[in-house]
Amino acid sequence: MNNRPNYRTIWTFITIILIFAVPGCAGPNSSSTPSSVATAPPTPVVMETAISTIPPEPTATPTTAAAPTPKPTSQPDVLYQDDFSDPNSGWKIQEFDNYFIGYHEPSYYHVEVHNPNDKALVQVPGKKTFDDFTVETKVLTSVNNTAKSGDFRYGLFFRRSGNQYYAFAISPSTKKWYVLKSSPGALTVLKEGVDESIQGLTAEDSLRVDAKGSTFFFHINDKLIDFVNDTDYAKGETGFYVETIDSPRVHAHFDQITIRDVEAPQWTCSVLVSSANLRSGPSTAYLPVSILSQGDMFEALGRNLDGQWIQARVIGSDQQGWVYSYPKFVSCNVETADLPIVEQP
Numbered sequence: 314m315n316n317r318p319n320y321r322t323i324w325t326f327i328t329i330i331l332i333f334a335v336p337g338c339a340g341p342n343s344s345s346t347p348s349s350v351a352t353a354p355p356t357p358v359v360m361e362t363a364i365s366t367i368p369p370e371p372t373a374t375p376t377t378a379a380a381p382t383p384k385p386t387s388q389p390d391v392l393y394q395d396d397f398s399d400p401n402s403g404w405k406i407q408e409f410d411n412y413f414i415g416y417h418e419p420s421y422y423h424v425e426v427h428n429p430n431d432k433a434l435v436q437v438p439g440k441k442t443f444d445d446f447t448v449e450t451k452v453l454t455s456v457n458n459t460a461k462s463g464d465f466r467y468g469l470f471f472r473r474s475g476n477q478y479y480a481f482a483i484s485p486s487t488k489k490w491y492v493l494k495s496s497p498g499a500l501t502v503l504k505e506g507v508d509e510s511i512q513g514l515t516a517e518d519s520l521r522v523d524a525k526g527s528t529f530f531f532h533i534n535d536k537l538i539d540f541v542n543d544t545d546y547a548k549g550e551t552g553f554y555v556e557t558i559d560s561p562r563v564h565a566h567f568d569q570i571t572i573r574d575v576e577a578p579q580w581t582c583s584v585l586v587s588s589a590n591l592r593s594g595p596s597t598a599y600l601p602v603s604i605l606s607q608g609d610m611f612e613a614l615g616r617n618l619d620g621q622w623i624q625a626r627v628i629g630s631d632q633q634g635w636v637y638s639y640p641k642f643v644s645c646n647v648e649t650a651d652l653p654i655v656e657q658p
Contacts, residue, residue: 390574392446393437397422397569403438412555421566423455424555429463434470434478436552437572443471444548445525445575451568452553453517454485463560466491468520471529472549479503479546480554481522481531485514490533492541503541506608510534517568523577528646530577537610537628540581542646580613580652582623582636582645589642591634595622595657602634603627611636613645615655624655 395402398420406415412433417423426433448469459465466489468482480493488511492504510533512518521532527544530537551572555565590601595617605611611625614633622635623643636642638649 388573391571392443392574393441393570393572395422395570396420397567405435405438417566421568422553423564423566424467424553425455425458425562425564426465426555426557427562429557429559429561432554432556434473434552434554436473436550437570441550442548443524443551443572446471446551446572447521447523447574447576448551448570448572449519449521450553450570451517451519453512453566453568454514455564455566456514458562458564459514460560460562464558465556465560465563466558467553467555467563467565469522469551470554471522471524471551472546473551474546474549477546478549479529479543481520481529482554482556483508483511483518483520483533484558485511485518488513490531490538492529492531492539494543494545503543504539506539508533508536508538510536523575525575525577528577528581530581537578537581539583539608539610540646578612578628580645580647581628582611582613582625582643584609584611584636584642585644586642589636591625591627591632591636593634595624595635599635603632605636613647613652616649616652617657618654620649620652623649623652 395404397404397416400416404414404416404422407413408415411426411428411431413423413425413427414433414435415423422435424433424435448471450469452467464484464486466482466484468480470478470480472479476495476497478495480495481490482493483490487507488509489505489507490511491502494501494503512534519532519534523530523532528540528542530540532538553565553567553570555563557563584605584607587607589605591603591605592599593602605627610628612628614624614626616623616638617635621638623638623645624633625636626633638645
């Protein structure tokens with residue numbers, strides 16, 4: 314009699330446990346299942362969003378890659394420009410027995426010539442040709458890769474077609490500059506001189522050539538040093554020039570190159586004699602205001618009525634006066650008779 318109530322009590326207790334246990338298991342399962350189902354869809358949604366944003370990216374990439382092009386836009390006179398920060402900008406990368414050319418960290422283009430009495434010319438990519446233009450570069454010697462003995466010169470060539478070209482080069486060792494003319498049979502020096510502003514082997518020099526018609530103006534470190542007239546080559550390629558005179562090895566680093574619309578003095582003269590008076594008026598009756606030395610250059614502003622005197626402005630200063638126009642005294646890139654007449658008060 315006493316065992317039966319206990320039996321019922323046990324079963325009643327078990328039943329109560331089962332009643333509460335079933336909702337308890339069902340609660341987590343039912344809530345976790347919807348939860349996992351609900352969180353699963355966002356993954357494909359995010360993936361689809363990412364995939365849908367991929368097509369616009371190529372549009373953005375050219376915009377980023379085209380960042381260097383604003384230079385010509387902001388400088389409409391620029392015809393070509395490279396600072397060699399991008400090794401894919403198109404310049405040749407080659408190594409031969411006698412020379413080695415290519416990009417060099419951090420942002421140089423190097424030209425190395427391995428043999429004495431040899432040279433390398435590297436033109437602007439794309440076979441571009443120019444007639445009238447101004448070209449500028451900055452160049453220095455890589456001293457550790459250059460032989461300690463022997464002389465060499467480097468700079469710019471222009472109006473090149475095959476073996477026909479002009480070149481403007483400096484020797485950082487001797488501080489000499491050269492204007493060269495190459496023809497199929499020879500390399501001749503049209504003009505040469507010494508310029509103390511050339512930095513030497515351990516510093517960078519700035520070189521510039523203005524080619525305007527048959528007249529070429531040459532600058533070293535922002536100073537006009539001379540000009541040459543030659544009518545033979547009217548247009549052609551432009552680029553870097555490196556020549557070993559007797560050095561067994563020279564390694565040059567070109568820092569940049571810019572080619573733009575020509576910017577040159579219209580009429581220029583240079584002094585041929587050891588000294589020439591710059592007078593306050595067009596005759597010997599006027600006192601000298603300065604004395605010019607051989608090689609000094611001035612811009613020709615005009616002439617007096619009989620053409621015996623040129624009104625001059627000294628290049629590199631604001632000083633003006635009159636110079637006797639006798640051909641053995643001065644050399645000009647214009648005939649005196651073609652200068653405008655300047656009326657005297």
